[in-house]
Amino acid sequence: MSTTHVLVTGATGYIGGLMVPRLLEAGHTVRVLTRSADKLPAEWKDRVEVCEGNATERADLDRALTDIGLAYYLIHSMDGSGDFVERDRRLAADFGSAAKDAGVGRIVYLSGLHPEGPLSKHLASRVEVGELLMASGVPTAVLQAATVIGDGSASFEMLRHLTRRLPIMVAPKWLKNKIQPIGIEDVLYYLVAAAELPPEVNRTFDIGGPDVLTYKEMMLSFARETGLGHRVIFTVPVLTPWLASHWIGLVTPVDAGVAKPLVGSLVHEVICRERDLDELVGAPPGGPTPYREAVRAAVSPG
Template sequence: MKTLVTGATGYIGSHLVPRLLDAGHDVRVLSRNPDRLPAAWRDRVEVSRGDATDDRALAAALENVEVAYYLLHSMDGRGDFVARDRQLATRFAASARAAGVHRIVYLSGLHPSGELSPHLGSRVEVGEILLGSGVPTAVLQAGTVLGAGSASFDMLRHLTERLPAMIAPKWLDRLIQPIAVDDVLYYLVRAAELPDEINRSFDLGGPDVLSYREMMQRYAGLAGLNPRLIVTVPVLTPRLASLWVGLVTPIASGIARPLVGSLMHDAVRDEFDAEQWMGVPPGGPADFDTAITRALRDVDPQLWIRSLGLVAAAVGATALAGGLLTDPDGGWYRRLRKPSFQPPAFVFAPVWTSLYALITTAAAATIADAREADRNDDADRFERALAANLALNASWSGVFFRGHAPVPATLVAALLALSSADLARRAAPYGPGKAAALGAYAAWCGFATVLSSAIAVKNRRRRQ
């Protein structure tokens, strides 16, 4: 049958297209950027260039189509994604009805009844819009999708790999019914064959019902990691939790926030009609351990540990060298005239300790994320820039405290501030949390430059 797939560059869409081709579908994809389509199947499909916000592009893409897969969402951290999703779904529903489409298939999420997070509430609203379109629609409501590359799975694995101990929201103990990506794809393909009279939602989930805490511990065991220490507290909001996710994982905060918010609800199947209408995946539905084992074939759970060890050793050596070279109790430093904004001596140790921890976390995460994205050149350049930065960091203490040279020390501090800002710039493509952490380091180095300069001016006639 003639089949349209929207969102074909996304995780589910890019995996669904080859499954449909193998099942004999004549596939057309709607894409703003055809060059981003996976090369493995790009030449096997008809490409309709356009945007789903353009009615003419939608009409052209839906022409002569029997089944249309709606895999679009606006969860990108820019503006009101709920309103944009509503508008997209309404436009798509009207265009599909006008084009005479026989069926719409939409992938949504498992959810309880009652008030929902913005993310889940929007997914439910989109399903209702499509179900009311006049075109027979199958809304497949899936739990957390387990597969390498899925945003939900990536958040689970990166949090588990990178945080051996964590303070987490209390809703980490909400119940979830995860499902393997292969099983989701099976049901998506079979949904195209549902009878015309079917216009409803179907719950999808694997055989296990687990809390997020249990999922993390089981992932750790399967990935060869030590058990994780997880302490839950009632005060960590989705916004705060998403900022932390954005710092330590490659998940953008605009995506992490709605994902984290959705964990406030149980996500467990209420009905089991999908098997009756669409059968069961070959070999039966995969359990959690099987799905994770499959996903681990495509990821390296030890990459973070290696990156962290490399960065921690370098930052630790820098901190040690700086500590040995610093002499705040020496007679020369005590005799210096200081500006009025000189912080008390007790401030420097906790500030630098916190900054070194931020540098280690943000730099290790940036390097690991770059290598996971096959951007090894970016990772190599970041490592070289970090090495230069740490050399400047340690040398400032030697120039100022041992060399008794405030003017050259000011120059070193300025170079260090510029280098730190460059690290933040390099980290920015891998998450605003990482850039913010390194930006705090750059800001402190900027303050150190001003302070060194002020000391140099106040003591310019002083013999060294």
């Protein structure tokens, strides 16, 4: 793999925090843009260039993007406050413009897997962010993933706590919708490998594991893999995403402001329609990680 000078935004988040050491291992020189250097993980903080600043400020973006060949855009609004659609739209447009002016060679963005047609507000916003970055004039790879299975993933934590705390539950009918989850190791592999895409590539890519399951099947498989025993799940047609997010907030540590956009995306069936990225950068070593194997890795100590 060729090496380059890489910027990672969202480095204090779940994906960004795991991405940085992978990029360092691949030989890249890494810079992170963060509002607070004190929040960076100690295990790699001293191995990167730290640019303290805010992605909302053009001057901070210009400093962070100077001499950068590849930029990872891992900024999402998941706090449920304010007009996150407009906030994400403005952030993406400003980042794309600054990256173009700085001569960045590629942007990589992790978005959400989605079907055609009307989308939940949060998922539609993620799609729009990808479109804005691809329209910036900087070649952009938008990697679209469904539920990420890994310790620390908000969507996985929601599934984990629901399954553990409710041996019998009444749940929305859209728990029968089909989902193509992906293990965190595969997500990180694809994000790092996207650095090797040809310079003319400017498009979305669907990424997912080998299994297509309903959310209900995911919960039942999680229970089996973790020795929880059989779970009984009844589905009803009347639990709206808004009500469901507050229900989840009551029975899990996941904040309702985070749960709401996650729950909203579950009303859609999210299945990969193409695997083109495998053709360009290769599949993960050993092939895509099966769901149950990803669960075992996520709950294993250490």
